[in-house]
Amino acid sequence: MKPQDILTEKTSLWIFGYGSLVWKPDFEFRRSKVGYIQGYKRRFWHGDNFHRGNDEMLGRVVTLVEDDDECTWGVAYEVTGAQIEESLKYLNVREAVRGGYITKAVEFIPRGDGEAPLLALVYIATADNPIYLGPASCEEIASQIAVSHGKTGHNIEYLLRLADFMRAYCPEVADNHLFSIEASALALVPYLLASDPALSTL
Numbered sequence: 068m069k070p071q072d073i074l075t076e077k078t079s080l081w082i083f084g085y086g087s088l089v090w091k092p093d094f095e096f097r098r099s100k101v102g103y104i105q106g107y108k109r110r111f112w113h114g115d116n117f118h119r120g121n122d123e124m125l126g127r128v129v130t131l132v133e134d135d136d137e138c139t140w141g142v143a144y145e146v147t148g149a150q151i152e153e154s155l156k157y158l159n160v161r162e163a164v165r166g167g168y169i170t171k172a173v174e175f176i177p178r179g180d181g182e183a184p185l186l187a188l189v190y191i192a193t194a195d196n197p198i199y200l201g202p203a204s205c206e207e208i209a210s211q212i213a214v215s216h217g218k219t220g221h222n223i224e225y226l227l228r229l230a231d232f233m234r235a236y237c238p239e240v241a242d243n244h245l246f247s248i249e250a251s252a253l254a255l256v257p258y259l260l261a262s263d264p265a266l267s268t269l
C-alpha cells in the first residue's frame with residue numbers, strides 16, 4: 068500500500084495562509100475559514116528572490132514572528148483525500164523550495180461563536196533563512212517593495228492584495244504594520260509611475 072492510499076475523502080488537513088495564500092491559494096481545497104492563530108505577528112521581514120524579487124533586488128514578503136501578545140489573521144483551507152498530496156506537493160515548491168519557508172503546526176481559531184480550534188499546517192520563514200531580511204522601518208520596507216518585482220509579479224501587488232484581504236475579511240483588525248507599509252508604498256507610486264509606467268497595469 069502506498070502512503071497516499073490511506074488518504075480517503077474522510078482524511079482532512081488544514082493549511083493556514085497569512086500572506087499570498089489568503090488571496091491566491093492556487094490549490095484545490097474542500098472549504099476555507101477566516102480566523103487567526105495566537106502567539107505570532109505577521110511581519111514583512113522575509114526576502115524573496117523568486118516570486119516578488121530577484122537575487123539583485125530582494126522583494127519583501129511576510130513571515131510569522133513569535134510574540135505571545137499578538138495574533139495573526141488569515142485563512143485556513145481544508146484539503147481532503149487526494150487534495151492533501153496535491154496541495155503539499157505544490158506548496159513545497161512554491162513555499163519551501165522557492166520561498167525558503169518551513170512548516171509548523173499551529174492551532175487555528177476560526178472566526179465565529181462556537182467554532183472549535185483546528186490544528187493547521189503553516190509555512191514560516193525563520194531568522195536563520197539565508198534570505199531572511201528581518202526588521203526595518205515601515206518606510207524602508209515600503210521603498211524596497213516599491214521597486215521590487217519577480218517571476219510572479221510586482222512586490223506592490225503582493226502588499227496591496229494582502230491589505231485588501233484584511234480590509235474585506237477582517238475589517239475589525241488593526242494591522243498597523245501592514246497598513247503603515249501600504250500607506251508608505253502608495254505615497255511612492257506617483258514617483259514610480261513616472262519611472263515605470265508598466266506599474267499602472269497592476
Ligand SMILES: N[C@@H](CCC(=O)N[C@@H](CS)C(=O)NCC(=O)O)C(=O)O
Nearest residue numbers: 084085086087088115118166190219
Ligand atoms: N506562508 C505565507 C506567505 C506565503 C507567501 O507569500 N509565499 C510567497 C513565497 S516567497 C508566495 O507564495 N508568493 C506567491 C506570490 O507572490 O504570488 C502564507 O501562508 O501566505
